[in-house]
Amino acid sequence: MRRDPATTAQPEAGPNTRSAAARGNDDFINLGEIIAVLLEYKWLILAIGTFAVLVGGVVAFVSTPIYRADALVQVEDKKSAKGGLAALRDVEAVLGDTTSVAAELEILRSRMILGRVVDRLNLTVQAQPVRAPIFGAAFARRYAGLEPAPPMFGLSSYAWGGERIRVERFEVPEGMLGMPFLLQVGQDGGLALHDEEGGFVLDARVGESVSANGVSLFLSELVARPGTKFMLTRQSQQQAISQLRERFEARERGSSRVRGSGVIELALHGDDRAALVTELNEILNAYVRQNVEYRSAEAESTLAFLEAQLPELKGQLDTAEAAYNEYRQSRGSVDLTLETQSVLRSVVEADNEIVALQQKREELRQRFTSEHPQVIALDAQISRLRNRRASFEGNVSRLPETQQVALQLRRDVEVATALYTNLLNSAQQLRVARAGTVGDVRVIDSAVTAQFPVAPRKALILLLSGVLGLLGALGTVWGIRALRVVVEDPQTIERELALPVYATVPASKAEEGIERRILRGRGGKGELLAIVNPDDDAMESLRSLRTTLHFALLGAESGSVLITGPAPGVGKSFVTKNLGAVLAQAGKRVIIVDADLRKGHINKAFGVPRGLGVSDYIMGKATLEVIVKPTAVENLHMVTTGLIPPNPSELLMHPQFANMLAALEDRCDVLLVDAPPILAVSDAAIIGRMVGATLLVARAGRHPIRELEQAVKRFEHGGAAVKGFVFNGFDTRRQRHRFGYEGYHYQYKYKS
Structure with missing residues (x-):
């Protein structure tokens, strides 16, 4: 790698080689770089975010509330x-x-x-x-x-x-x-x-x-x-x-x-x-009604079964009471002992439970088969109760015969009485349920509607639209940066093209204001950054270029310098006119030749009329003394384009143009020639063979590295060599970026 003295003198242009630590930092997220990119695209981010919020507001306005x-x-x-x-x-x-x-x-x-x-x-x-x-x-x-x-x-x-x-x-x-x-x-x-x-x-x-x-x-x-x-x-x-x-x-x-x-x-x-x-x-x-109707229907079905059982149980009760009374009359008053009464209670309870379970089983058999789990569970319980009752029968057999008969008759009476009473009570309850007065559900709170809608949540819509808009804006910026793989750092040029960057010129807002006034026709004589704002950072960089320009002319046959760029709008004319001014302020005799015979406008910055110039001299319509015009800057003269010709390339190839440059070199210390962009037209390649050195002006964030490489090759194919670059429009807030290649296309038209 070559180290250029001009770049070492500039604090904003880093060295040609980097340390291992600096290379290692490329693997980490650079917060300063991110902030610089966001500031560069702040208006795009704001526009996308605002549009997203507006869309969210429209959605919230037209959405139907639920x-x-x-x-x-x-x-x-x-x-x-x-x-x-x-x-x-x-x-x-x-x-x-x-x-x-x-x-x-x-x-x-x-x-x-x-x-x-x-x-x-x-x-x-x-x-x-x-x-x-x-x-x-x-x-x-x-x-x-x-x-x-x-x-x-x-x-x-x-x-x-x-x-x-x-x-x-x-x-x-x-x-x-x-x-x-x-x-x-x-x-x-x-x-x-x-x-x-x-x-x-x-x-x-x-x-x-x-x-x-x-x-x-x-x-x-x-x-x-x-x-x-x-x-x-x-x-x-x-x-x-x-x-x-x-x-x-x-x-x-x-x-x-x-x-x-x-x-x-x-x-x-x-x-x-x-x-x-x-x-x-x-x-x-509807729900309450169906619940009551279901309970009433269920009660009706069960009541029909019970009413069919009641007469039979009543008959069994009457028969049991008659048999018991007849036995007591025939045997006299038979009193049960305490032991017999205890056995009687146990047997009666077991018989009541068995009969009740059997009735329940018959009720279930109306709805289910004998293999249903509930029916099987009832059968198992009935079997256990029967085994229990069998154990009570053993106790009964040990009693005297009179007590045994009285106990059995009394048992039949109590069992029949309990069953008949229970079924009678159940039938009465079911008659009430059948009347529709009983249900398992009740309404606690009737329906009421909330005052405010539950959806859509407008505040949330606006918040989400803002967040999505911000994410969309960041994604757009990322896409632009990913597709626009351009050179943002002068070190990329030195590393990829092995050519020195003689100066890194920061972006100047003062120059942007001057350019706008000149284009609107409001710029006066001497409307030049080197004059109106000599302390601007861009002028300090051009002063360093003035110092290092000597190295660019070493070994050159002439002292003239061609300044051009790969594409329009890179600031080549800005560099030419302000470099000429700082050279003149240093005591050098400087002549600027506006060789852009298509769109030349350097004369506006000096307040000099176009008048007779390069084209007029080549065609023999003016002499050298006439076309060299003084400017407001001492020691600085310029040659305007003159009449815009229809065939600028052919005119520049005329031997008279080379003679003009040679004659102008004898009249000054430094001759600066401003030419059209090399990738747009071939004029710069023609002039490059006639000057001592060629400098290409590249603008930060404008060119893929392949575009600059193509510009250098154009000069080489034309028989000229590029000495180095001037890196213009550098954003000092942004750290270095890494980019690749993207396609490019320019149009450079005649100006009538």
């Missing part, structure tokens, strides 16, 4: 006493006959409940006013007038708020279920119904039932302006139930520690606050 209505229902967690044997708690424990909340949740979501709601509220018919696209629904929601809103933007066929419609009946053929129909209000209050293809179906009026073409329609209310359109749709019951189920939620309320609370929370979502309360209350009513 409300939530909720209610509470309690499901009693108790034994099913309606089964006919409320006194037998041990049997119920075996059967597990308790109310299941999970089952109740499924019942709430079933077609049985939701279908009743759909039929009662006529949810199979949907009637909505036709709104204007995008913003129509948003404007209609915010209208609070009692009468229909006037049309906006002259769109009278759309509904803008305040419209009401109630369809009592809308019947269509089965093939038209789900098909939208268009209902338009006429000027005289009449209504015209059309199908989705615009075909006429029927005429109607509010309060009149009409039928035509297989369609039947009856409207009880309609408030709308003439010309307003409504969309009518008749769905199947299954479709309406599915839509209602999608908006409906049911879950058991309770914490993770407390389960089985028996309280069910119901919720319904939708965009109509008033309709939500009506629909959810109807779900509650």
Whole structure:
């Protein structure tokens, strides 16, 4: 690698080689580099972020608000006493006959409940006013007038708020279920119904039932302006139930520690606050009604079984009492001993339980087979009770014969009495349940709708849109930087092209202001950065270039320097005119030749008219004394382009142009020649063969390294050599970047 003395004198241009530690730092994220890139693209980031927030605001404005209505229902967690044997708690424990909340949740979501709601509220018919696209629904929601809103933007066929419609009946053929129909209000209050293809179906009026073409329609209310359109749709019951189920939620309320609370929370979502309360209350009513109806039907079934058993048990009780009384009369008054009474109680309890379980088994056999788990459990318990009773029989056999007979007869009386009494009480309870006064559920909280919508969350939408906009902006910047693989550091040029960078010129905001004033025609004589702001950082860099220019001319046959660039807009003219000024301020005799015969404009910076110049001298229309014009800077003269020719390349190849450069070199210490970009036209390659040194001006963040390499090759192919580079527009806030190659294309046109 070559080390250039000019770059070593400049603090902003680093050395030609780097230490191992510096190379190692490339593997880490450079915060300063990131901040510099963000500052460079701050307006793009701000624009994308603002646009994203605006889009989020529009989405939040037009989004339909979704409300939530909720209610509470309690499901009693108790034994099913309606089964006919409320006194037998041990049997119920075996059967597990308790109310299941999970089952109740499924019942709430079933077609049985939701279908009743759909039929009662006529949810199979949907009637909505036709709104204007995008913003129509948003404007209609915010209208609070009692009468229909006037049309906006002259769109009278759309509904803008305040419209009401109630369809009592809308019947269509089965093939038209789900098909939208268009209902338009006429000027005289009449209504015209059309199908989705615009075909006429029927005429109607509010309060009149009409039928035509297989369609039947009856409207009880309609408030709308003439010309307003409504969309009518008749769905199947299954479709309406599915839509209602999608908006409906049911879950058991309770914490993770407390389960089985028996309280069910119901919720319904939708965009109509008033309709939500009506629909959810109807779900509650349908659920409570079916629960009572189910309990009444269950009681009716069990009661029929019990009423069939009561006469038989009454007969058994009468027979047992008669036998016991007859035995006592025949034997005299027979008193049972304490031991016999104890055995009697045990036998009676066992017999009562066995008989009760057998009756329960018969009741279950009406619904289940003998292999059902509940029936098998009853059989096992009956078997255990029979074994227990058999042990009591052994105790009875040891009693005197008189006591044995009295005990057996007394046992029959008590067993029959207990069974008959229990069944009689159960039958009375079931008669009450059958009357519909008993249910397992009760409504704790009726339906109520929240004041504010639960969705969309507008603040969250705006926040997310801002975050997504920021991420999108950063992604865009990353994409631009990834695609625009350009040279940002002078060391890249020295490393890749093995050519020295004689000066690194920082970007100058003062120069940008001067250029704008000159282009607007407001720049005066001496409007030059070297004069109006000599302490600018860019001028300090050009002074260092003045010092090192001697090295660029070593071994050259002439003292002239060509300054050009790979492409337009890199600042070659800025470097030429200000370098000439600082050389003149140092006491050098300097002549600047504006050889850009297509778009030359250096004369504007010095306030010198174009007049006669290079083209005029070559064509023999002016002498050297005439074309060399003084400037406001002492020791600095310039030669303007003169008349813009139609064939600049051919004119520069004329021997007279080379003679002019040689003659001008004899009149000055340094001759600076400004030429067009080398990649745009071939003029610079022609001039390069006639000067002592060629300097290429490269702009930071503008060129891929392959573009600079191509520019150097153009000079080599033309028989000239590039001595080095001037790196212009360097951003001192940014650290070095690593880039690659991207394609480029320029146009360089004649200026009339």
